[in-house]
Amino acid sequence: MNKVGRDEAGLKTLLMGNEAIARGAVEAGIKVGVGYPGTPSSEVGEVLGELAPELGFYFEWSLNEKVAIDVASGAALTGARTLVMMKNAGLNVAMDTFATLPYTGTRGGLVVVVADDPGAHYSSTEQDTRVLSQYAEMPCLEPKDQQQAKDMTAAAFVLSEKLEMPIFLRSVTRLSHASGDVILGGIGEAPLEVGWNKHFKHPFRWAVYGPPGGAAGRHGWLKEQYPAFLAESENSPFNKLAINPDSRVAVVSSGMGTSYVNDALTALKQQGACSVLEIGFVYPPPVEKMKQILQAADSILVVEEGNPMLENALKELASDLGLKKTIVGRSTKAVIPAFNELNPDLVMKAVSGLLGVTIPTVKLDPASLQRAEELTVPRSSALCAGCPHLGSYAALAQVMKKLKDDLVIVNGDIGCYEQGGYGLAAQVITPTSDATRKYPVSSPYEILDTTYVMGSGIGQAMGQRRALAGDSSKKVAAVAGDSTFFHACLPAVAGASLYNTDITFLVLDNSWTCMTGHQPSPRSSVDGMGAKIDTLDIAAVCKAMSVKCLKTANAYNLEEATAAVREAIDFPGFAVVILSGECMLQVLRRDGSKEPKTHVVTETCIGCKACVRVGCPATLFDPKTKKAGIDPLLCVDCGLCAQVCPVSAIVTE
Amino acid sequence: MELNVMICGVGGQGSVRASHILAEAAINAGERARVGETFGAAMRGGKVSSHVRIGDVYGPLIRERSADIVVAQEPLEGLRIGQKFASPQGVVVLNPAPVYPVDVSTGNAEYPPIEEIEKTLRGLAGKVAVIEGTRIAGEIGNPRSMNIVMLGAAYGTGLITFDRQILLDVIAAAFKPKFKEMNEQAFLAGEKACRDVLR
Numbered sequence A: 001m002n003k004v005g006r007d008e009a010g011l012k013t014l015l016m017g018n019e020a021i022a023r024g025a026v027e028a029g030i031k032v033g034v035g036y037p038g039t040p041s042s043e044v045g046e047v048l049g050e051l052a053p054e055l056g057f058y059f060e061w062s063l064n065e066k067v068a069i070d071v072a073s074g075a076a077l078t079g080a081r082t083l084v085m086m087k088n089a090g091l092n093v094a095m096d097t098f099a100t101l102p103y104t105g106t107r108g109g110l111v112v113v114v115a116d117d118p119g120a121h122y123s124s125t126e127q128d129t130r131v132l133s134q135y136a137e138m139p140c141l142e143p144k145d146q147q148q149a150k151d152m153t154a155a156a157f158v159l160s161e162k163l164e165m166p167i168f169l170r171s172v173t174r175l176s177h178a179s180g181d182v183i184l185g186g187i188g189e190a191p192l193e194v195g196w197n198k199h200f201k202h203p204f205r206w207a208v209y210g211p212p213g214g215a216a217g218r219h220g221w222l223k224e225q226y227p228a229f230l231a232e233s234e235n236s237p238f239n240k241l242a243i244n245p246d247s248r249v250a251v252v253s254s255g256m257g258t259s260y261v262n263d264a265l266t267a268l269k270q271q272g273a274c275s276v277l278e279i280g281f282v283y284p285p286p287v288e289k290m291k292q293i294l295q296a297a298d299s300i301l302v303v304e305e306g307n308p309m310l311e312n313a314l315k316e317l318a319s320d321l322g323l324k325k326t327i328v329g330r331s332t333k334a335v336i337p338a339f340n341e342l343n344p345d346l347v348m349k350a351v352s353g354l355l356g357v358t359i360p361t362v363k364l365d366p367a368s369l370q371r372a373e374e375l376t377v378p379r380s381s382a383l384c385a386g387c388p389h390l391g392s393y394a395a396l397a398q399v400m401k402k403l404k405d406d407l408v409i410v411n412g413d414i415g416c417y418e419q420g421g422y423g424l425a426a427q428v429i430t431p432t433s434d435a436t437r438k439y440p441v442s443s444p445y446e447i448l449d450t451t452y453v454m455g456s457g458i459g460q461a462m463g464q465r466r467a468l469a470g471d472s473s474k475k476v477a478a479v480a481g482d483s484t485f486f487h488a489c490l491p492a493v494a495g496a497s498l499y500n501t502d503i504t505f506l507v508l509d510n511s512w513t514c515m516t517g518h519q520p521s522p523r524s525s526v527d528g529m530g531a532k533i534d535t536l537d538i539a540a541v542c543k544a545m546s547v548k549c550l551k552t553a554n555a556y557n558l559e560e561a562t563a564a565v566r567e568a569i570d571f572p573g574f575a576v577v578i579l580s581g582e583c584m585l586q587v588l589r590r591d592g593s594k595e596p597k598t599h600v601v602t603e604t605c606i607g608c609k610a611c612v613r614v615g616c617p618a619t620l621f622d623p624k625t626k627k628a629g630i631d632p633l634l635c636v637d638c639g640l641c642a643q644v645c646p647v648s649a650i651v652t653e
Numbered sequence B: 001m002e003l004n005v006m007i008c009g010v011g012g013q014g015s016v017r018a019s020h021i022l023a024e025a026a027i028n029a030g031e032r033a034r035v036g037e038t039f040g041a042a043m044r045g046g047k048v049s050s051h052v053r054i055g056d057v058y059g060p061l062i063r064e065r066s067a068d069i070v071v072a073q074e075p076l077e078g079l080r081i082g083q084k085f086a087s088p089q090g091v092v093v094l095n096p097a098p099v100y101p102v103d104v105s106t107g108n109a110e111y112p113p114i115e116e117i118e119k120t121l122r123g124l125a126g127k128v129a130v131i132e133g134t135r136i137a138g139e140i141g142n143p144r145s146m147n148i149v150m151l152g153a154a155y156g157t158g159l160i161t162f163d164r165q166i167l168l169d170v171i172a173a174a175f176k177p178k179f180k181e182m183n184e185q186a187f188l189a190g191e192k193a194c195r196d197v198l199r
């Protein structure tokens, strides 16, 4: 069994933050786990899915976060302890339900786990979802390390049942995707009987519009709960106050900020030198403890990951109390920048500034440092060797080249294929201010014009088409992967078909949700717990939505794929092309890797770089000999480079 | 006590695995441990770095110029991470086998000469030990055990003070039983190579 599920209370082991959260749920005796993958949150669901069959609960990868939170709340209303997980952006998708749930509350423990991504390593924004828990008036916990992630998750279920309210657990990349020592607790059982009572404690408890008072009445009820939330926060073991009566300065921190502060105080040998307030129950924050620290200190540093939420709360409280204090943090650029994630250097600087101590300096050889900078070249993100998206993009690029003067807008979407809009870091781009301008595309990494969020590509294509109405020389296309297709594209496909919007929609079907770590998609024939299931048929879905021009092609067969894309782009109306090819990494995992046979016949190679333009990391080019080559450690014999070689210099046997 | 080890390389080389092994071993040896990972969007071939922190530590990230050991599974990544994180007293353990970035294969950039990388790092870190991890692993029977050779090399710096057997036990548990002997050989070969170079 996965070590996360071991029934060995007291065992000290290394857990990733996401594993620790899953463990906390298991210790609380969850009955239903649900989520939609998204870095850095996915492992919470992966681990729950792996443990579910053995420990006897249910786990599902829902088709998007809105569905996930609905499935989760449905389960929780029956009394079942339920965890729902997603990444930051996922909460935006789930927002409608999320913002409404507190109006009824819950019966069974419901924990909403959201992993934020300060620094936007894997995300379209740095959004701080703690603010959204405040917006929804839902209590929020924020762990500082892996041990606390486990303990808080388990405690959140108890709290949720006590307050009859969903509890929000906010993680961040540096918690979710970091590991630390955790002492396991025992695997427990949930106390509530699962059942159904439509008038549970209130008439029509689960009908937001229902009597008495409708939604506004329920909002009033939620407001009445606030003192109980606050009392929990005041008494929470996750909020710790230590006053140093000999100091007039203080640090207030939450989540990962607390860990960085502890590191800084340790490195500076200043533990205990000032008053500290560590806040783990961040909404509502512990007002009494905040008052005490305001009274104990004149100068306060607030270290939190994301928006200045606690900082502003402290400032407001100080002003309510008529106290003039210096409170600095995220909103004070010179102390902590207003964007990007915290790091230990930054926090050390802020803490040393507060305490008036100096950081020991490190002497470095400036010449070596300068030389190192000169020598370092970028390593741009690239699609994997043999990725089917390379074939789809090569086909699209060939069609775009043949269209010559026509402008093709290609709207991207979110998945491995979004790398089609990353460019290559070492390449110099010169922007212009023209309204219309066509740029050459020399690699798949330049093919996309837009990338926003899941499902936005097809909708933006529809808008561009309407705005550019009458100019048929401007072709408009969009791409999306199979997981994204089912997550966020279905209503847009229905709309484009209904209004026959003249765009081409390429579905890049690699059978998995790859970018987030190969969770199953509706194309994978496996569910979130590893059981075999039937797949959903994308072509059948499009047919049912009355799509008139529907093409399918093998992403690894360039001739076939190019012809399909060309016909779709020429079609005057909404056209869908499904380009299929299973993710090569998944194929290799299942079938094992073989010595590649693909190689370049150097004498035949004319150095035209057609193969290099496919953008495969296994294709090399020697600028001295002007000959292409294949890296045998990376090549997987997909054959794409051989298909573009005009002189058949690449041989695959 | 505080020991900071940075393990860097390219996606697919096993640096995350190696960092978890080291941290798990530290916990088994009675220490506290943290691992912070940073990787990009790419599944394979992207730059990856793992911060391993052992001892009296709280957060998962190493401060700049505070890594006691930088394990570079790939030279360009060793240069990138070494210049930022290697402590001037620290040791860089460098596998000199390059993995070319697309920027180089598409002709947009030139891969720096390995000797230059080594020379530059010598100016920034206390010591640089070039350990031919990929070659040694290949000779032992599987180039994929390079990450274990390099872990052995990190142990060979002498800065990791807990018992070698604790690490070997965690390695044995982390892979299929049939790899046990090979991984042990890989670890010991890396350790010896590093001790020989640093002597």
Ligand SMILES: Cc1ncc(C[n+]2csc(CCOP(=O)(O)OP(=O)(O)O)c2C)c(N)n1
Binding pocket: A036, A037, A038, A039, A065, A087, A089, A090, A091, A093, A414, A415, A416, A417, A454, A480, A481, A482, A483, A484, A485, A510, A512, A513, A514, A515, A516, A521
């Ligand atoms: C709202 C939201 N939820 C989750 C994610 C995380 N995420 C990034 S890409 C992706 C889907 C990738 O699958 P697919 O579209 O099939 O493309 P592939 O990576 O397989 O090429 C997901 C779920 C996100 N970016 N936004």
